[in-house]
Amino acid sequence: MYRYNEFDKAFLARRAAQFRDQIERWQSGKLSEAEFLPLRLQNGWYVQRHAPMLRVAVPYGELSSAQLRVLARVAREYDEPHADVYRGALEAQRKLGTVRLPTHQAHFTTRTNVQFNWIPLSKAADVMDLLATVDMHGIQTSGNCIRNISCDERAGVAPDEIADPRPFAEIMRQWTTLHPEFAFLPRKFKIAISGAKEDRAATGWHDVGLRLVRDESGELGFRVSVGGGMGRTPVIGIVLREFLPWRHIMNYIEAVVRVYNQYGRRDNKFKARIKILAKAEGQRFIDEVDDEFRQIVEVDGGPHTIPQAEFDRISTFFVVPPQADACRPSDATAAAALHAASLQTPQLQRWLERNVAPHKDPSMRIVTLSFKRLLQAPGDATADQLERVAELVDRFSAGEARVTHTQNIVLPWVHVDDLQPLWHAASAMQLASTNVHLLTDMISCPGGDFCALANARSLPIAQSIMERYQDLDELNDIGEIDLHISGCINSCGHHHSGHIGILGVDKDGEEWYQVTLGGTDGSARSGDARPGKVIGPSFAAHEVTDAVDAVLQRYLALREHRGERCETFIETVHRVGLEPFKAAADSVRATAEDIA
Template sequence: MYKYTDFDRQFVRNRAEQYRDQLGRFLDGTLSNDEFLPLRLQNGWYVQRYAPMLRVAVPYGELTSAQLRVLATIARDYDQPSAEVYRTASTTQGAFGTVNMPVGYGHFTTRQNVQFNWIPLEKSADVMDLLASVDMHGIQTSGNCIRNVTSDERAGIAVDEIIDPRPFCELLRQWSTLHPEYAFLPRKFKVAVSGAREDRAATQWHDVGLHVLHNEAGEVGFKVMVGGGMGRTPVIASTIREFLPWQEILNYLEAVVRVYNRWGRRDNKYKARIKILVKAEGQRFIDEVETEYREIVELDGALHTLTQAEFDRVSASFVPPALAGVTQGAINNAAPSHSAEEAVEYARWLKQNVAAHKNPNLRAVTLSFKRLGQAPGDATADQLDIAASLVDRFSVGEVRVTHDQNLVLPWVAVEQLPEMWAAARQAGFARSNIRLLTDMIACPGGDFCALANARSIPIAEAITERYQDMDELHDLGEIDLHISGCINSCGHHHSGHIGILGVDKDGKEWYQVSLGGSDGSTLSGPSTPGKVVGPSFGANEVPDVIEAVLLTYREVRQSGETFIDALRRVGPDPFKVAANGARHTAELELA
């Protein structure tokens, strides 16, 4: 992992001190709300439906156990609303009854951040100080700036990796943090980097997606993709450079963002993302970037050209950790106990939750944070503490946040897998549903977010409750189910094999269902947005619609065929008929 220098550490602590001063002036009336708003946003503080929400940066998804424990402390001691605020929030009614609003939680997001939903604003400076004590912050996790750089959760360890992208992610973080020219872009700007053959970072769905690779001469460089995004207009990023030498990446991104800053729309926030500019201008946008890049190199002196010395300085933090006592050995496929049920459970865990590693004596193990009674990606203070203990015990103090809102332990010894499974099982993290239906992505939705049109959490809960049988889940196989509470698409519904989008109709919650989306992974195929199957469904209809779609899959699938493969082979029509048939059945039952 990258180790903060004295400069990094002082920078973050100074920022926390500045925020405390800004907060104090706001609370005493010296700063108006309009003046304070951009200051809090620049530090990750939103004001949501009922209370402030803090988004904590986790650059390219890497955390230490010490940082996890501080996140647990924040959840336990600060993520607590006043009795009056909680009473107001928890009396909300919906199709699934009264909402039970979770407090004392951290929430892992699809962009490898961590959010808290209930921290009182007057305590926010204390939280910033606490984060700074372990080299964490909320800088540029919100606002119209370059956001947290994301990457593959298996970066540095994946067997299909071409080049470790983490040093480049860190260089991008340092370049973009408080970049004076890009503090007020037309809209937010997101970058994802992958260095593997399989795209586990959903790069084509980002404003800029970067693939680290070799050209035919064996030189290291980047494939540069620009203009991806979800929201109202889902767009797959366009490739504007097939190969860019690695030394030039900051200069080239400077050109990309400068052109966007110059020409991106500021008159309409719904058309302000770079995807709209790229789609509208096409080749002209690429030409503008290339012209700007040449001027940066030839006229401005290419100030951000990376040197080998600078790359080596950062790369020194990303060497494999010393693993005392790790010996060569094969995976023990026998469960730590002798019951037939546990043997099946352990075998499934090895298949779904354990991934191969560059080092044949190690494995990457995913802890599942998807369970009945808990929103996808949520983790209680106690769960965060327990996870930190597992990270210390089995992964030399390092853990990764995944795009799918789980945690990955990247340095688990093969010989420790039975012990790891037993400990994770006792903690409730060993459910073998990774990449299966209930390993769904969901945003916080209308329960928390002021922008949401509908709630996500009750929909996720209803589907999870219906699919608790592990035999059934494993029979259905790998399915990406993504849920968003509004068109802003924080739950990435566009890229789900099955996507669910909350919409508002006359003040009531309705949901669109889409099929056939992909995030670009090997399982899903090329990145593509799903297609809506028909008119919106009521909240109480959604679980029946999902069941009808999956029953159709069972009827049409061929041996060994996944859901997305079957859907693409037979086309969407049988699934549409099934989905809309479920609506008519529900209407008859209500009549």
């Protein structure tokens, strides 16, 4: 992991002190609400439906055990609203059918950040001071700037990796932080980097998506796509460069952003994302970027070219941790013992199959801890759970964890001979759910229970589906499937990329839900990234779970066997089209109308 130096630490301390002064001036009336708004946003502080919300940056998803413990402390000591606010919020939700608004916990987002929903602004400065002690902050987690750069959660450890993307992500993080060219863009701007053959970072869905590749001579570079995004207009990014030498990646991003800054719309925030500009201008946009890049490199001398020495310096932070490099039993001995144990314990065998992935080091594995279970919203982690994860991370993963864009936690440095002890420990902590990549391993935004932008609640829908599908044998028979839920068109729940997507919409003040099918994020399980398509009119809240069930039953009837395995849901959808599933979902609506 990257370690902050004295300059980094001093910068964060000064930034926290500056924010404390800004809060005090706002509280005393020296700063108006309008003046304070951009200042708090620049530090990751929003005001949501019931209370302020803090978004903490987790660059490229990496967390240390020390950072997990501080996040747990923030949740326990600060994530609790004033009693009157909480009671009022509970009463409002009871009227809508929700009886749980949890506090004392964090929420992992699809952008691998961490959010807190109940910290009063009067305590904001204390929280920022505490976060700074472990090199954490909220800088550039909001506003019209380059946001937190995300990566594949298996970066540096995946067997299919071409090159580790984390050094590039860290160099770009430092370069983009408070860069004047990037501070006041027409709209927010998101970058994702993948260094593997499989795109586990959903790069096609980002404003800039970067894939590390090698050319015919073996030279390392980037495949660059621009203009991806979700929201009101789901678009997959267009490839601007099939191969860009790695040293020039920041020069090229500078060219992209300059063109965006010059031509991007600022009069309509719904048309201000770079995807709108790239789609509207087509080849002209590509030509403008190429011209700007040529100017930066040939005329200006390529001021942002990455020197080899700087790349080597940053790369020294991203090596195998000493704790993970200790001498262990032979690979064959450890694997044989584990296999024998799994034959005696079906639960362990299922966990190994579902939650454990290969590692580039044959003596190690990558382990996913799923937080998806009944009475716990997707992405939520209590203060106790965060501390327990920190214990597991210290004991089994060399003090390092990763946040995934599917709202889980990955332990990247687990030795094969530690897998069984890890399973026992995680099971005792109720952190060993074996639903990874299955239906209940769903993605969901906080929705209308918390977010002021939401048109509908996401969490009750997620819980209803979770309650319906508790049988692990049934889930495994259905197979791998991505279910994504968003409470509004902003798509924080990534519903567009779900094999099944659910979008909350408002109809005359009532909550309704559109269902989309066939979306993908670009991973090997799903194929090339593409947006899902809506299947007919929206459903009332009480119909959604039945509609999902009807779609899945139709899939089970239609799927084909492919050798020793069954066709997956997304394969069936792509083969037969949407009509059979639309008819199945429509039958739910028709039945509800008959009953009414």
